[in-house]
Amino acid sequence: MNRPSAPRKRRKEARPSELTAAALALFVEKGFAATRLDDIAARAGVSKGTLYLYFDSKEALFKAAIQEGIIPVVAEGESIVARHEGASIDLLCRLLENYWSRIGETPFAGIPKLMVAEAHNFPEVAQFYYENVIRRGRALLGAALERGVARNEFRPLPVETAIDVVIAPVLMLLIWRFSMARCQDENADPRTYLDIHTSLLRRGLMVTQV
Amino acid sequence: MNRPSAPRKRRKEARPSELTAAALALFVEKGFAATRLDDIAARAGVSKGTLYLYFDSKEALFKAAIQEGIIPVVAEGESIVARHEGASIDLLCRLLENYWSRIGETPFAGIPKLMVAEAHNFPEVAQFYYENVIRRGRALLGAALERGVARNEFRPLPVETAIDVVIAPVLMLLIWRFSMARCQDENADPRTYLDIHTSLLRRGLMVTQV
Amino acid sequence: MNRPSAPRKRRKEARPSELTAAALALFVEKGFAATRLDDIAARAGVSKGTLYLYFDSKEALFKAAIQEGIIPVVAEGESIVARHEGASIDLLCRLLENYWSRIGETPFAGIPKLMVAEAHNFPEVAQFYYENVIRRGRALLGAALERGVARNEFRPLPVETAIDVVIAPVLMLLIWRFSMARCQDENADPRTYLDIHTSLLRRGLMVTQV
Amino acid sequence: MNRPSAPRKRRKEARPSELTAAALALFVEKGFAATRLDDIAARAGVSKGTLYLYFDSKEALFKAAIQEGIIPVVAEGESIVARHEGASIDLLCRLLENYWSRIGETPFAGIPKLMVAEAHNFPEVAQFYYENVIRRGRALLGAALERGVARNEFRPLPVETAIDVVIAPVLMLLIWRFSMARCQDENADPRTYLDIHTSLLRRGLMVTQV
DNA sequence: AATGAATGAGGCTTCATTCAT
DNA sequence: AATGAATGAAGCCTCATTCAT
Numbered sequence: 001m002n003r004p005s006a007p008r009k010r011r012k013e014a015r016p017s018e019l020t021a022a023a024l025a026l027f028v029e030k031g032f033a034a035t036r037l038d039d040i041a042a043r044a045g046v047s048k049g050t051l052y053l054y055f056d057s058k059e060a061l062f063k064a065a066i067q068e069g070i071i072p073v074v075a076e077g078e079s080i081v082a083r084h085e086g087a088s089i090d091l092l093c094r095l096l097e098n099y100w101s102r103i104g105e106t107p108f109a110g111i112p113k114l115m116v117a118e119a120h121n122f123p124e125v126a127q128f129y130y131e132n133v134i135r136r137g138r139a140l141l142g143a144a145l146e147r148g149v150a151r152n153e154f155r156p157l158p159v160e161t162a163i164d165v166v167i168a169p170v171l172m173l174l175i176w177r178f179s180m181a182r183c184q185d186e187n188a189d190p191r192t193y194l195d196i197h198t199s200l201l202r203r204g205l206m207v208t209q210v
Numbered sequence: 211m212n213r214p215s216a217p218r219k220r221r222k223e224a225r226p227s228e229l230t231a232a233a234l235a236l237f238v239e240k241g242f243a244a245t246r247l248d249d250i251a252a253r254a255g256v257s258k259g260t261l262y263l264y265f266d267s268k269e270a271l272f273k274a275a276i277q278e279g280i281i282p283v284v285a286e287g288e289s290i291v292a293r294h295e296g297a298s299i300d301l302l303c304r305l306l307e308n309y310w311s312r313i314g315e316t317p318f319a320g321i322p323k324l325m326v327a328e329a330h331n332f333p334e335v336a337q338f339y340y341e342n343v344i345r346r347g348r349a350l351l352g353a354a355l356e357r358g359v360a361r362n363e364f365r366p367l368p369v370e371t372a373i374d375v376v377i378a379p380v381l382m383l384l385i386w387r388f389s390m391a392r393c394q395d396e397n398a399d400p401r402t403y404l405d406i407h408t409s410l411l412r413r414g415l416m417v418t419q420v
Numbered sequence: 421m422n423r424p425s426a427p428r429k430r431r432k433e434a435r436p437s438e439l440t441a442a443a444l445a446l447f448v449e450k451g452f453a454a455t456r457l458d459d460i461a462a463r464a465g466v467s468k469g470t471l472y473l474y475f476d477s478k479e480a481l482f483k484a485a486i487q488e489g490i491i492p493v494v495a496e497g498e499s500i501v502a503r504h505e506g507a508s509i510d511l512l513c514r515l516l517e518n519y520w521s522r523i524g525e526t527p528f529a530g531i532p533k534l535m536v537a538e539a540h541n542f543p544e545v546a547q548f549y550y551e552n553v554i555r556r557g558r559a560l561l562g563a564a565l566e567r568g569v570a571r572n573e574f575r576p577l578p579v580e581t582a583i584d585v586v587i588a589p590v591l592m593l594l595i596w597r598f599s600m601a602r603c604q605d606e607n608a609d610p611r612t613y614l615d616i617h618t619s620l621l622r623r624g625l626m627v628t629q630v
Numbered sequence: 631m632n633r634p635s636a637p638r639k640r641r642k643e644a645r646p647s648e649l650t651a652a653a654l655a656l657f658v659e660k661g662f663a664a665t666r667l668d669d670i671a672a673r674a675g676v677s678k679g680t681l682y683l684y685f686d687s688k689e690a691l692f693k694a695a696i697q698e699g700i701i702p703v704v705a706e707g708e709s710i711v712a713r714h715e716g717a718s719i720d721l722l723c724r725l726l727e728n729y730w731s732r733i734g735e736t737p738f739a740g741i742p743k744l745m746v747a748e749a750h751n752f753p754e755v756a757q758f759y760y761e762n763v764i765r766r767g768r769a770l771l772g773a774a775l776e777r778g779v780a781r782n783e784f785r786p787l788p789v790e791t792a793i794d795v796v797i798a799p800v801l802m803l804l805i806w807r808f809s810m811a812r813c814q815d816e817n818a819d820p821r822t823y824l825d826i827h828t829s830l831l832r833r834g835l836m837v838t839q840v
Numbered sequence: 841a842a843t844g845a846a847t848g849a850g851g852c853t854t855c856a857t858t859c860a861t
Numbered sequence: 862a863a864t865g866a867a868t869g870a871a872g873c874c875t876c877a878t879t880c881a882t
Binding site: 029030031032033034113115116117118119120121123126127129130131134157158160161162164165168169171172173175176178179180182183184186188189192193196197199200201202203204205 | 239240241242243244323325326327328329330331333336337339340341344367368370371372374375378379381382383385386388389390392393394396398399402403406407409410411412413414415
């Protein structure tokens with residue numbers, strides 16, 4: 001009795017995230033306004049009406065697609081910070097590396113570009129994203145920077161602003177991938193890119209080793 | 211009243227850039243698809259039909275708005291590189307500074323965000339922008355980096371990728387301003403931001419001064 | 421209520437010709453440009469958007485409305501010619517009579533007026549109509565005329581031009597009905613009109629019976 | 631003083647008919663709704679605004695274009711009928727011939743096609759045209775037919791309907807020229823066409839000459 | 841008298857949303 | 862639960878008309 005109905009049930013429960021996955025991919029590609037529900041439905045392999053069985057509106061689908069992507073990267077980062085022992089620069093690099101591997105290499109990699117493009121049209125979603133992802137993510141980096149300064153590993157600097165400078169190349173790498181990358185013949189290898197960034201940080205942040 | 215035909219004529223010539231300015235502001239804010247021509251017309255203080263006296267379609271207006279913003283910043287940069295004497299790190303910083311003051315502080319500051327958001331929907335425009343702005347801008351930074359490496363001021367590094375890392379924080383600063391900035395209570399002061407970035411570069415790039 | 425999916429499906433299949441019928445009537449009445457899709461939709465009892473479920477554009481609807489009317493009248497005529505025995509003048513009259521009863525008395529009666537009015541704006545449709553209806557129709561009449569001449573029933577005449585003269589009154593009758601007829605208090609009875617035409621032909625074409 | 635201003639004056643007086651001529655040509659070609667005032671102005675070599683110096687509206691221009699073409703062909707025909715002596719069939723042929731040479735070979739040749747196409751959209755114009763051209767033209771042909779019947783030249787026939795049959799090929803010849811003619815490789819020579827028509831009439835109408 | 845820039849009502853078309861099946 | 866036909870509001874675009882010059 002339980003077995004026969006299992007696959008159907010699994011299917012049913014999986015539906016919403018199949019739908020948000022299709023939606024997210026298309027929103028990232030074309031933007032919210034230029035994405036048609038027909039296309040989302042087609043990509044998800046369902047009919048247009050089916051979308052309304054799971055989401056009240058196109059906007060609800062958008063919100064769900066964003067929120068789906070807010071997986072526990074931040075929580076993971078918080079645990080990394082808590083458990084870290086050793087050089088602060090390594091902590092910083094591990095955080096960036098974690099962000100990259102947990103977001104940049106998943107289907108959610110397009111969310112930053114999407115948020116950047118649509119923040120103005122969806123201020124509440126932007127606010128939600130800011131509160132739940134950005135602010136907490138910034139706090140992680142801030143903690144690492146402050147730890148380094150406190151331990152005299154890093155030279156003193158305005159932490160809030162430094163956070164922006166530290167995270168910018170990683171965000172830009174993601175955004176680029178979903179926008180201008182097609183125009184470029186050869187795009188930087190992400191790992192090389194991150195290596196250069198962290199090596200610059202390593203030398204740039206740290207107090208001169210005499 | 212005294213000069214009969216002057217005002218009408220002056221208007222006629224000034225119109226196109228009044229219109230592209232209004233269009234650019236709204237495209238940056240809402241994206242291409244979500245911007246209504248009514249709104250552009252209203253912002254420019256004309257009627258909807260007037261737009262069609264100067265541009266064939268919404269898409270043509272989009273293209274014009276982008277191209278209008280390709281002012282001779284790059285040419286200026288090229289002359290900076292040609293004339294520069296002294297430390298390569300100073301050249302690099304001057305280029306970034308020039309970009310910021312000539313784009314970041316003008317009405318065209320929104321173009322990078324717009325291009326990022328719409329690149330996929332307007333591949334030809336993206337390609338045009340890439341060829342005429344990005345490629346040449348990257349060449350400038352590349353020249354500065356190579357100069358530094360050649361003169362043994364900078365440690366050796368993969369130049370192409372380093373360019374990305376160098377420019378990313380500046381682009382991100384612009385993009386942020388037109389997207390998530392409203393969600394943040396306090397946004398970094400651009401000058402402080404750039405100072406931190408350049409000071410990181412200064413230490414990060416340069417060979418250790420023994 | 422009993423047959424679940426039948427009515428919807430039957431509707432779906434019947435729709436296109438319901439729509440072209442409404443469109444044809446209005447195109448004939450007002451011309452292509454002066455006919456609004458709202459009016460067509462209203463006449464067909466559907467909403468404006470429904471038209472686009474079946475036709476890509478107003479122009480596609482126009483083409484479909486014309487082509488819908490190209491029913492196998494010509495084929496029928498061809499079989500009449502093939503099977504005919506007896507006087508050629510009777511064959512000619514049967515062809516005209518057949519055209520009248522199979523086009524002139526159906527909803528497609530307005531097509532000749534419509535084609536005449538719009539030929540210049542839709543050259544491809546005109547060409548299609550010419551190839552598929554006019555050319556073949558003219559061939560029928562031409563065959564009848566040549567048969568009569570060959571059998572010495574008709575006096576010799578330039579057949580191609582004679583075709584025009586023979587068909588003109590029938591076409592004009594149709595065209596008139598959809599244009600100036602309303603201005604006239606009394607319009608000729610079609611049957612009387614055709615009788616006079618054929619009796620003129622009978623005497624006009626045939627060799628003098630001594 | 632008089633000479634210098636003469637050309638300008640002549641120009642000024644000629645304007646309205648230059649405009650209606652341009653308008654008529656385009657209305658005939660594309661129909662009323664599909665003709666743009668821009669095109670008419672361009673064809674007449676004036677600016678769009680100028681049209682409004684002479685005509686209140688597009689519709690007024692349409693009416694003027696039609697009425698301009700109602701030159702005294704009918705009056706001429708009336709005088710032909712009044713003065714005619716000799717065979718009635720010759721009178722009939724002279725009337726058709728006169729219509730052809732006075733309308734069919736002038737810029738007004740397109741009016742019948744235009745009226746046919748637009749009668750429904752401009753009932754008053756159609757009525758005006760009917761009263762002033764068609765009714766009087768039919769009266770001419772009717773007089774010729776009745777004269778022939780009265781003088782026992784023609785066999786008895788329902789005159790009103792016969793008029794239609796007699797004029798139809800001539801009208802159709804005109805209409806065809808402005809519509810489907812382009813689809814045909816070779817179009818009938820008008821003179822041959824009229825000859826066939828009149829020769830058919832000659833035999834078809836007349837009482838058998840024993 | 842003539843121009844042509846500007847207007848805005850109105851049409852074609854798209855697409856989010858609904859609902860009968 | 863799923864479909865997809867139908868809807869109609871809203872946007873782009875055209876073009877007859879106006880008016881300052």
